Amino acid sequence: MTTGVRIILASRPVGEPKESDLRVEPMPVPVPAPGEMLLRTLWLSLDPYMRGRMSDAPSYAAPVQIGQVMEGRTVSEVIASNLDGYAPGDIVLSPSGWQTHAISQGKLTRKIDPSIAPISTALGVLGMPGMTAYTGLSEIGQPKAGETVVVSAASGAVGSLVGQIAKIKGARAVGIAGGPAKCRYVVDELGFDACVDHRASDLAEKLKAACPGGVDVYFENVGGAVFEAVFPLLNSFARVPVCGQIATYNATEWPAGELRVSKLTRDILTKRLTFRGFIVSDFAARQADFLRDVSTWLREGRIRYREDIVDGLEKAPRALIGLLRGENFGKLLVRVAAPGA
Amino acid sequence: MTTGVRIILASRPVGEPKESDLRVEPMPVPVPAPGEMLLRTLWLSLDPYMRGRMSDAPSYAAPVQIGQVMEGRTVSEVIASNLDGYAPGDIVLSPSGWQTHAISQGKLTRKIDPSIAPISTALGVLGMPGMTAYTGLSEIGQPKAGETVVVSAASGAVGSLVGQIAKIKGARAVGIAGGPAKCRYVVDELGFDACVDHRASDLAEKLKAACPGGVDVYFENVGGAVFEAVFPLLNSFARVPVCGQIATYNATEWPAGELRVSKLTRDILTKRLTFRGFIVSDFAARQADFLRDVSTWLREGRIRYREDIVDGLEKAPRALIGLLRGENFGKLLVRVAAPGA
Numbered sequence: 298m299t300t301g302v303r304i305i306l307a308s309r310p311v312g313e314p315k316e317s318d319l320r321v322e323p324m325p326v327p328v329p330a331p332g333e334m335l336l337r338t339l340w341l342s343l344d345p346y347m348r349g350r351m352s353d354a355p356s357y358a359a360p361v362q363i364g365q366v367m368e369g370r371t372v373s374e375v376i377a378s379n380l381d382g383y384a385p386g387d388i389v390l391s392p393s394g395w396q397t398h399a400i401s402q403g404k405l406t407r408k409i410d411p412s413i414a415p416i417s418t419a420l421g422v423l424g425m426p427g428m429t430a431y432t433g434l435s436e437i438g439q440p441k442a443g444e445t446v447v448v449s450a451a452s453g454a455v456g457s458l459v460g461q462i463a464k465i466k467g468a469r470a471v472g473i474a475g476g477p478a479k480c481r482y483v484v485d486e487l488g489f490d491a492c493v494d495h496r497a498s499d500l501a502e503k504l505k506a507a508c509p510g511g512v513d514v515y516f517e518n519v520g521g522a523v524f525e526a527v528f529p530l531l532n533s534f535a536r537v538p539v540c541g542q543i544a545t546y547n548a549t550e551w552p553a554g555e556l557r558v559s560k561l562t563r564d565i566l567t568k569r570l571t572f573r574g575f576i577v578s579d580f581a582a583r584q585a586d587f588l589r590d591v592s593t594w595l596r597e598g599r600i601r602y603r604e605d606i607v608d609g610l611e612k613a614p615r616a617l618i619g620l621l622r623g624e625n626f627g628k629l630l631v632r633v634a635a636p637g638a
Numbered sequence: 639m640t641t642g643v644r645i646i647l648a649s650r651p652v653g654e655p656k657e658s659d660l661r662v663e664p665m666p667v668p669v670p671a672p673g674e675m676l677l678r679t680l681w682l683s684l685d686p687y688m689r690g691r692m693s694d695a696p697s698y699a700a701p702v703q704i705g706q707v708m709e710g711r712t713v714s715e716v717i718a719s720n721l722d723g724y725a726p727g728d729i730v731l732s733p734s735g736w737q738t739h740a741i742s743q744g745k746l747t748r749k750i751d752p753s754i755a756p757i758s759t760a761l762g763v764l765g766m767p768g769m770t771a772y773t774g775l776s777e778i779g780q781p782k783a784g785e786t787v788v789v790s791a792a793s794g795a796v797g798s799l800v801g802q803i804a805k806i807k808g809a810r811a812v813g814i815a816g817g818p819a820k821c822r823y824v825v826d827e828l829g830f831d832a833c834v835d836h837r838a839s840d841l842a843e844k845l846k847a848a849c850p851g852g853v854d855v856y857f858e859n860v861g862g863a864v865f866e867a868v869f870p871l872l873n874s875f876a877r878v879p880v881c882g883q884i885a886t887y888n889a890t891e892w893p894a895g896e897l898r899v900s901k902l903t904r905d906i907l908t909k910r911l912t913f914r915g916f917i918v919s920d921f922a923a924r925q926a927d928f929l930r931d932v933s934t935w936l937r938e939g940r941i942r943y944r945e946d947i948v949d950g951l952e953k954a955p956r957a958l959i960g961l962l963r964g965e966n967f968g969k970l971l972v973r974v975a976a977p978g979a
Contacts, residue, residue, distance in 0.1 A: 572903075575907075
């Protein structure tokens with residue numbers, strides 16, 4: 298094989314991305330120089346943060362430039378290696394981006410042990426989303442036994458782990474998810490105490506009924522109307538790790554909402570609330586703790602996860618659009634190739 | 639003397655309090671029972687939090703009931719004592735409220751040593767406002783040398799100390815105050831690096847010019863338009879201790895403002911901001927540290943303070959109305975009586 302495929306950012310989306318904002322194109326398979334290796338992508342992770350990289354609004358990371366390959370984490374197989382410590386057949390976590398092949402010098406790359414768990418979990422429950430849930434909850438949310446933890450996007454890669462860890466810590470876990478199927482999954486499969494459908498017209502009332510003792514930790518993935526439904530329920534000294542705002546990622550202007558900034562800041566004062574934004578790299582020092590704890594919980598059957606798999610790299614643009622609409626159900630992955638194929 | 643004076647809450651204010659919301663009335667001077675002492679009020683502290691106590695909106699403390707004496711901290715003199723450890727002539731800090739005399743069982747009371755500093759400072763720089771500044775800045779703001787600390791209501795009891803402690807910690811201190819006289823005082827007397835007049839039409843621009851490196855800590859006392867001017871200047875990882883919201887205490891509805899909640903929460907995420915509300919009692923464990931450090935700094939001449947003194951308890955209602963308008967200049971105190979008089 299001498300031809301691969303890559304997907305580049307063709308134009309910056311206005312509002313919801315269109316498939317034409319991303320262009321699928323053939324690429325020559327590169328040849329590794331000394332000190333390099335050639336990787337073949339097996340799995341590409343699709344994550345909400347990617348919408349931010351398509352935009353040039355100020356954020357914590359530089360945007361992808363027009364004409365560049367879209368950024369993304371992959372699980373890849375080493376095809377050829379001129380790099381010490383890596384041999385053909387090795388499976389690695391890599392920032393290869395949206396392409397079938399990539400050259401790597403081993404930077405930001407680590408080997409994956411396929412005996413621990415399916416290799417795709419290095420992009421999900423044992424990867425960036427899992428560590429986001431683990432660190433945001435433990436460092437900022439700090440749930441105590443008997444407290445109530447609410448998490449939005451509860452069936453997703455991050456939210457599903459937040460609630461399960463909250464349960465392990467002895468807290469009550471209440472999810473917010475889109476639609477009855479996801480809500481059933483969150484309660485029946487993941488073991489949350491309750492889950493509320495944010496598409497229901499009476500979200501605020503249902504959430505209040507699901508949180509009779511108020512909310513001590515709100516793990517914020519969504520923003521917008523979901524945030525406004527949770528906010529009045531926050532107890533004194535509640536903690537709000539701000540992890541995502543997916544409801545507004547496609548917005549072309551800031552939604553008005555009912556809640557006023559001045560009401561928000563007043564309640565922060567009178568209820569002594571803590572709001573803190575974070576991204577996973579802020580807590581890089583916790584990686585060993587994360588891998589140890591979550592691998593253990595997985596092995597003990599205390600943690601479950603769900604993958605939503607799309608086959609073929611060329612499906613990635615449509616899948617990302619769906620992710621931002623909440624159409625995925627579980628950790629969204631693109632299966633780019635089978636190992637050893 | 640067998641007759642004193644007290645001020646009771648006559649009605650709950652709607653918007654700005656009116657003098658008629660508070661009623662000055664004579665009272666019999668009570669006689670202490672066994673285990674009690676009779677206190678005579680020397681100084682009454684007037685503080686912004688009192689507006690909250692006049693309202694029955696939910697807050698961190700129960701409101702004053704209609705017909706009750708208004709709450710407040712006082713510096714008082716022991717007139718008669720049936721309580722071990724207290725003798726006539728002792729000077730005490732007491733929650734006596736807005737009245738010339740009060741019975742105390744010694745609860746929430748502590749003796750003041752007049753040799754350390756003027757006794758009125760137990761209501762200001764060495765009292766609740768001082769400890770509010772000290773704990774909010776050290777526990778939440780955590781300024782590091784070279785960082786920029788902005789504080790609103792900078793000439794007030796809390797703000798003036800926030801900036802001075804920031805300077806002691808090696809940070810740059812920028813105040814926001816109402817009017818040129820207060821701004822001059824903040825820079826010339828208190829030693830802030832800059833001070834911006836929030837009454838100026840171009841507050842946002844002037845503040846930006848005063849903070850060329852952005853803002854690392856915003857000690858929030860005010861809310862409203864002042865908050866909106868500071869918010870865009872916050873640096874990544876900035877900390878915002880939310881201590882007060884005086885701009886909205888008299889508001890009958892939440893001001894609309896320009897800033898959207900969704901923009902606020904997005905920036906909390908992308909800039910990894912921390913917002914945390916507090917009241918001084920949350921950090922009660924720091925009292926010994928506070929008294930040691932601030933007394934030392936006072937003695938060394940590294941901390942200055944300013945008192946705005948009103949003579950006569952009957953002037954307290956008008957003075958509180960002025961405080962909420964920003965008419966005071968320094969820590970607002972009512973001199974109720976002279977010691978030993």
